[in-house]
């Protein structure tokens with residue numbers, strides 16, 4: 453049973469708690485929030501974090517890269533030997549909507565060779581031929597789904613230069629999807645070399 457006395461004590465305590473807590477809140481406090489998980493992600497987000505992460509060191513969602521990780525700008529790739537050695541093919545910063553720049557400034561850093569062509573053919577078979585066809589005529593088994601895949605050896609396609617093809621592989625074009633995340637720049641250049649061969653018909 454609550455006596456008058458205890459009732460007053462409870463009220464006073466509640467008042468203290470409420471009053472006290474309201475004083476602690478700053479001007480930026482929004483007070484009561486409705487369904488906060490609608491805008492405070494329940495999943496671990498790398499760039500926005502509400503509470504300490506219980507698993508990772510220092511409570512951060514984002515972890516430091518593993519030891520020995522090399523950032524892309526510092527990753528040196530090489531192809532070829534001696535005078536034909538080419539390095540630094542990892543960076544590609546030309547934006548998707550600037551194919552004209554790619555056509556003007558890019559040339560294949562991988563010198564023409566049987567080896568590059570042979571590797572290009574393997575890569576082309578793996579990544580392109582199901583749409584573009586083994587001979588580049590646009591007759592791969594998946595081409596029907598795309599209602600027309602160009603034939604490399606006709607009209608404007610037979611004159612596509614290094615930069616154009618490299619850019620299309622990287623960013624895609626029209627109905628073709630980008631492949632930049634799946635194929636390394638070195639491999640893209642080998643494919644470019646092979647596409648040139650197919651352009652000859």
Ligand code: HEC
Pocket residue numbers: 576579580581582583584594598600601602612616617620621625626627628629631643647
């Ligand atoms: C899933 C099917 C598909 C795959 C895989 C594919 N392409 Fe394409 N490609 C297309 C289609 C469709 C077009 C026509 C795009 C358009 O004009 O809308 C096209 C167009 C092109 C063009 C001409 C772009 C232009 O200037 O009009 C080039 C070059 C090309 N592809 C190269 C490649 C290479 C190299 C690969 C492999 C790395 C590849 N494609 C993989 C479907 C594909």
